[in-house]
Amino acid sequence: MVFQCQRNSFQKEYTSTIESIQKAENGLIEVIFADTVFFPEGGGQPNDEGTVTKLADQQEFQVKNVIRRGPKAIHILSDDNDPMANLKVGDEIAQKINWNRRFDHMQQHSAQHLITSLFETEYNYNTKAWWLGTESSYIELDGDIKPQEMLNIERLCNDYISQAIPVSLEIFEKPEDAGDEVTRASRGLPVDLSGPIRVIKIEGIDSNMCCGTHVKNLAQLQVIKLMSIEKGKGKILVHFLAGNRVIRKLDEAYQRELDLNVLLNGGPDYHKDLIKKLQTTSKNSQKTIQKLSRELAAILAQQLNDQPNPNPYYFLHRSDGVEVDFANTFLRTAKPKSPIFFFITISDGIDSKSGSLVLQGCPEDVDALGGEIAKILDGKGNGKNGRYQAKVTKLNKLKECEEFVKKYFENK
Template sequence: MAFACQKNSYLQELTTRVVSCTPAELKQVVNGKKQTLQGYEVITEDTVLFPEGGGQPDDRGTMNGIDVLRITRRGADAVLFVEKAIEAGTEVVQKVDWTRRFDHMQQHSAQHLITAVAEAKYGWPTTSWDLGKEKSFIEMDTPKIQAEHMQELEREVNEAIRKQLAMTPRLVDLGSAVLNCVRTRGLPEDHVGQVRIVEIETIEANTCCGTHVANLSHLQSIKLLGAEKGKKNKTNLYFLAGDRLLNYLGKCLANEKLLTGFLKCGPEGHPQAAEKIQKSLKVANKSTTTLLRDLAALEAYRYNNQANKDPVFVLHRKEGDLEFLNMVANEINLQNCLALLTAGDEKGVGLFLVAGPDDIIKEVGPQIAECLEGRGACKNGRYQGKANKLSKRSTAEETLHQYIPRLPTC
């Protein structure tokens, strides 16, 4: 059985009927955080919403105005997850998020075309592929792809697009001799019914359950972005197609405009201007490091030569960093004193370093981190890390003063 979305990938709306609705939960990651949603798994007589398969992510859309958050395939059924129950027998109208669907159609169809041409021309079999959110890649069974081969491959796939070749799905019976003549990576273990084949006119035929364009001209254009070393002596070939390529080009042009303003030169001069700035920055960083080292030595000298110095040395530098704080600590005799060194926003986020005898620092370091609402780590008599409340430095200093009696005497 083929779903409505597989019979006509351009269909954006379908009226169908609910077969079953059962309580379920959906585990997903939102903004990097795992969450579990309580809802229902709905099976309908047919679906215009594509369940994930063939390397293509599932669709998004609505069913009677209710957001469909996940679509998977279970045997011959598509299972749609929603947060509101819809009773069995209810007539529903499914609507597809067309922007997402058409993007997936373009990237998936482009993958078929690139894979077919690469294997026919260079003998590079495709072992897997990934339809990413921003760019896609095809894993090819070859240890390396030369730049000239990639250019030739890009030229040929775009020539096929200009020929406006048809891309057509069809169904054949399981066990048909036709299946011996098509490219396939095998069928799912729970496959039932006929087998769907997607054919690119004069180029290839391939078993696939995904949604595709009806004509290669709908891909508009394909750009091969580059090749990177993959796993197990394979190569990942990155690409963009259709609207995704146009959006990428738009972002590139916007960045180009910004760089032109920053660098005060046209696009052709950007590389040279950036290289010049990079060299100047290296010189400036070297000079800054030298000055910070001199400043650290001066601060330590002033403290070490005080007649009646406080056993707790406190220093804050807004423009400092951990390297500077460690420079200061290196110049102080930490055998009979404790140091609280901080850098950054005096009232907010910054860095801290507590230094002194190892046994004391191991004990007091975590207390200072907690006081500054930060976190860090201890090593060789130094506890350093990030602080969220440098405004509490005075309290941290008071904590260190409590450990003065434990310092060894000169």
């Protein structure tokens, strides 16, 4: 099975025949071809996707995934067009991969080889693992990377890219035939590996066993950008982008810059100062709102205190996004002439159904009503000593809760 063959463009169709086809336990269709250009997931690189077309009648089938099982590449076909009914062993098939996806993976994988090699030769940092993600990729290193080292490796990478250094493939029958330096990297190869060994060489820079797909020369990488250093849980990860991903990231950043120009009413040179000014204004406004919120709570509490014959319960629902401190201020200030059950809610905003709930009163009443009210409002909370608090998500059911409270006190 030649699923690691060295090809650099599969925009033209590649012809093969079906060797086996069967339904998998999960209901998907598994197909093995006599030969394939589809890369199965492995070595940190995701699988290829694309289509296969039956030459006899031009029926097309989507290849959703490709996995490796021993020396075989297993192609997972979607059940559109009923592959089990329309394909059989021996059928001639035209294979066509999603070239944009393949070339993206080639750029990221070859970039990883280059970055890994330079970190080792320049700073003696070894790569422990790597991952090719959908948005960005990373390598895990065994050293404490410094920002200046990142800048130096990025500069070296792009210097080599500008020189269009060749990337080549060599095939060896067994690992030891590849030489001591390459054999050293053979630890960790799959235990079910069989067949020849592929070695990817970046001329004068790196030589490594690899089953993945790669560019023909470093110029095809276009550019490499080392994005960030992530430290935590005993790992040091260096995130990077290569090729078209760098261009897309630049496009996204430039569009955000244009949007910010309009929102901030100023160019990029002034964004930092304008944002700091907005933050200061926002903090000052927040302090003012908190002060006014507490004053409003005190006024409402005093109005309750002035009522001659209060009900055994009191409802206070605010939907103007006041702070939680509003409820605490109200409850500290409220001193009605007789015991009263307080039911206070504060929404996260005018149109929000989520918010906070506070119940306060006789412990017997709070214990009886707290959990049930939280259940109606789809929330979770806890309480003790005559006070219950919860976060809720269905404040549109407040009327139902009010009726529940009224009936409770009527029956009591």
